[in-house]
Amino acid sequence: MYEYIKGKYIGINKDYVIVENSGIGYKIFTSGATMSSMPKNGEEIMLYLEQIVREDFIGLYGFDSKEELEMFKLLLTVSGVGPKAALSLLSISRVNNLKYAIMIGDEKHICRGVGIGKKTAARIILEIKDKLKPDELVDSSLEIDTKDNENVMALSEALSALIALGYSEKEAESVLKKIDKNDSVENIIKNALKALMG
Amino acid sequence: MYEYIKGKYIGINKDYVIVENSGIGYKIFTSGATMSSMPKNGEEIMLYLEQIVREDFIGLYGFDSKEELEMFKLLLTVSGVGPKAALSLLSISRVNNLKYAIMIGDEKHICRGVGIGKKTAARIILEIKDKLKPDELVDSSLEIDTKDNENVMALSEALSALIALGYSEKEAESVLKKIDKNDSVENIIKNALKALMG
Amino acid sequence: MYEYIKGKYIGINKDYVIVENSGIGYKIFTSGATMSSMPKNGEEIMLYLEQIVREDFIGLYGFDSKEELEMFKLLLTVSGVGPKAALSLLSISRVNNLKYAIMIGDEKHICRGVGIGKKTAARIILEIKDKLKPDELVDSSLEIDTKDNENVMALSEALSALIALGYSEKEAESVLKKIDKNDSVENIIKNALKALMG
Amino acid sequence: MYEYIKGKYIGINKDYVIVENSGIGYKIFTSGATMSSMPKNGEEIMLYLEQIVREDFIGLYGFDSKEELEMFKLLLTVSGVGPKAALSLLSISRVNNLKYAIMIGDEKHICRGVGIGKKTAARIILEIKDKLKPDELVDSSLEIDTKDNENVMALSEALSALIALGYSEKEAESVLKKIDKNDSVENIIKNALKALMG
Known part of the structure; x- marks a missing residue:
């Protein structure tokens, strides 16, 4: 249900960190890598989340990338x-x-x-x-400044979005060829969908 | 549990869109139709929701109509x-x-x-x-301007509400005949319930 | 998890009402009695809740009393x-x-x-x-003005709280005899617990 | 999912207390000890939570320590x-x-x-x-003023955090020996993780 949480970083407790949002302290299991990059207590942070649901457990796992x-x-x-x-x-x-x-x-x-x-x-x-x-x-923190790489990433994201929505790889690739690729991922996906849904 | 969510549109990720409400990014699976009608990132949107619960999954599915x-x-x-x-x-x-x-x-x-x-x-x-x-x-975006069609819709909504509450079709129809139908769905349902509960 | 919800009354949909809290529309199944007592759309209401959890369903049932x-x-x-x-x-x-x-x-x-x-x-x-x-x-809306009835209600609430916490009926009754009963339910329970936990 | 809740104390009902946060009354099962230490109704409180999930039940258990x-x-x-x-x-x-x-x-x-x-x-x-x-x-309310005891507590918390993350007791103890222990739990854990992840 959750993609991310923004809130106040409260601290580490065993194998999870605590993030407060709207007065509720959320318990977020995380890795050593994310834990070691946490800021000072009280600072605002954002963690990307995966909610794991079992018959007797509902928990949040979060990472800072x-x-x-x-x-x-x-x-x-x-x-x-x-x-x-x-x-x-x-x-x-x-x-x-x-x-x-x-x-x-x-x-x-x-x-x-x-x-x-x-x-x-x-x-x-x-x-x-x-x-x-x-x-x-490639070190994700290294900004890829060449325009082409950005487009390669945008195109591959758009391709996976179309496939996830149920279009075949062939359908997705053929529509992506026809539309303007010098755009944000957002717009590439929307224009492709409009073309596909005619 | 949820009928709709209002929040900031954050973007598309594979087969879902992200909507932020009170600092939490919600992951909402949706269709190509709704995706292609999303506004610019950062704008306020409202999606109508269905929560799907399984033994190992709790997810939100949302649509803009x-x-x-x-x-x-x-x-x-x-x-x-x-x-x-x-x-x-x-x-x-x-x-x-x-x-x-x-x-x-x-x-x-x-x-x-x-x-x-x-x-x-x-x-x-x-x-x-x-x-x-x-x-x-009839194209739902086409405003039905004639009063009668509105009443037909209001009456059919009131009828289904009474039936959902457990009244038989006969009971619901007979009470709807007696009350003033030139009213909002809200009031037609309330007046019908008051008549039924005597 | 929920005792009640306060929020904006949005309207009726089939067999549930919609209440908005912090930008999220909650779907609350309810009775004809509560539905027929709902105010105009947009007004603030409070519903007392029961959350029902099944393997494939999590829902809220709410009432205005x-x-x-x-x-x-x-x-x-x-x-x-x-x-x-x-x-x-x-x-x-x-x-x-x-x-x-x-x-x-x-x-x-x-x-x-x-x-x-x-x-x-x-x-x-x-x-x-x-x-x-x-x-x-007795019609619950009828204010019971005589002091005794209020005490009778407060005492019976305190008794059931102590029993729910695991004390026997005998233990609960004997401690309630010893403490000052001319008080709110809140204080009667707290004083009884302090006496019991010595 | 939840570590704690901050909110307005509303009162006792049988074997639980009610805490209001963002207009929602949360139902929190608790002990006689916590109940008897609750403040006047309407005051702000904070309870430490454990969420219990079963096939037909999701509930919150909370304590004031x-x-x-x-x-x-x-x-x-x-x-x-x-x-x-x-x-x-x-x-x-x-x-x-x-x-x-x-x-x-x-x-x-x-x-x-x-x-x-x-x-x-x-x-x-x-x-x-x-x-x-x-x-x-030792009575937890008694402030331990001697510096060493605080360090003993901080070190034992850091040790259990590292072990919970998957390091062996030997690995955790050897890295804790090498780093500066005159610090907060937070920093001891972070420095240890940085040393371990090299």
Whole structure:
């Protein structure tokens, strides 16, 4: 239900941080990476969220970058990797290093995560390796200033939005070819939808 | 639990839009139709909601018209049609066109939805066709200016409210005959209830 | 999780009313009695809530009096009576009349509720009759001005609070004898707890 | 999902208190100890929360001290002790006395809790005794003014945070030895994480 939360950073408690919004303190499980980048208590922060719902549990997992959230969600798709194991993987090293370890098949690095044995590490590499694109390794904090890269990212985001809405890859690519790509992701998606829905 | 949300439109992400309310970004799955009608980022919007609860999922589905929300809920009543399939049906064409396709039994049109085979398309036509009234095809954006049509709509809304509360169709119709119908839906329902509860 | 909601009354939709709080429209299922007492659209109202949670449903049921909420919860304790049937019972007559019908065993009156057959009506009378106290029939809107009645109500509320916290009836009654009863429910409960926890 | 709630204290109702936040009255089950320390109606309070989720129930349990909340959560880990039994244990005496009774194995004291027979009392002592540290018995309201005790508490909190994140006890202790311990819990944890994540 939630994409992100903005609020006052209250502090760390065991394996979660507390963010206050409208007088309610929210309990947000997170990784060592996000924890170590938290500001002074009382400062405003924004965390990107994933709500996890089970028969006897409703909890929030949050990260201070979309990239780390996406990696968390990707790790959860691997059978045998639950939220706790995914968080510990994201606590042993920065997201980039973890992606790099998966891409080059570095099982030893991945086994440092709590509850991650050789078998699970091998499965993580097997199931995730192809889903990671080399250019994702570029340090996300490094502003990509060349116009083309921005368009490449915008186009790939628009493509995945159209596919998520149910259009085939062929339909999505053919409509994207026809419309003006020198625009924001927002507008590329809207114009493509208008063209598709005629 | 939720009828609608008012908030700041933040943008599109894959198959959902993000709406911020009181500092929390809500993740709202929606159709291509609603997505393509979203305003510029940062503008205030209102989406009509359906909360879907499963053992391991709590999510919000939202639309910028009640009509599209009602059609989404109607599609979910057809066995074999889940939220994703319903959204894709609402992404292949405007609600009116989808209703028209169902009314005239146009399976080919309906099969364009992702995950919708011939069998499901036939079941959608079979189970929904009789629930759609021809006058619903009138372009909902076209203001019906004649007083009678408004009363017809108000009366039919009042009738369905009384039936939903447990009164028989006969009881509801007989009380509606006795009271003043030149009024808002609100007052027609209240006066009818007062008459019924004596 | 919720005791009540304060917000702007938006209107009736089939078998629920809509109340807006902090920009979110809440969907609150209710009875004919509460519906017929709703103010003009846009006015501030307060509804007493019961949240019902199932594997595939989370919903709010609300009433404009605690009395009607308590009766709704009492009806739900009867096997075979779900929220919809309980609402329809509360739509056929005012709470007082329904209580009166149960006390005198008037099955015919109770069978007017939708989904309520003779067997369920008999079970409602059997299981609820002893839980209703005759003085509850006094029209709750009638201010009881005599001091004693207020104390009787305060004492019975304090007694049920102590029992709900796990003290035996005997323990609760003996401590209530010792403390000053010419006080608010609030203070009677607090003083009793302090005495009990020594 | 929730760590705490700040809001207006509305009053006691049977075995819960009502706290209003942003116009919504929250229903918070609590103990006799917390109830008896509630202020006058209308005053601002803060309760530390535990959200309990079941297939047919979502509820909030709250306490006016972290210590009482931690004890409530500890009691819930004992098989056969549910929220109601845990609350009744926290209603028969202050948290310190309950801890003391568990440490010295005083079954008779523990059996005073509702629904707590000899067997459950023995299990509580068996499963919890080792998890309680004698220094926790120090009256939490007594400000520990000596610098060392504060550091001992800060270090033990930092240790449990690192372990909860997945580091082994050995890894956590060795990094804590290397960093400056004359600091807040916040900074000890962050510096340790930075050292560990290199």
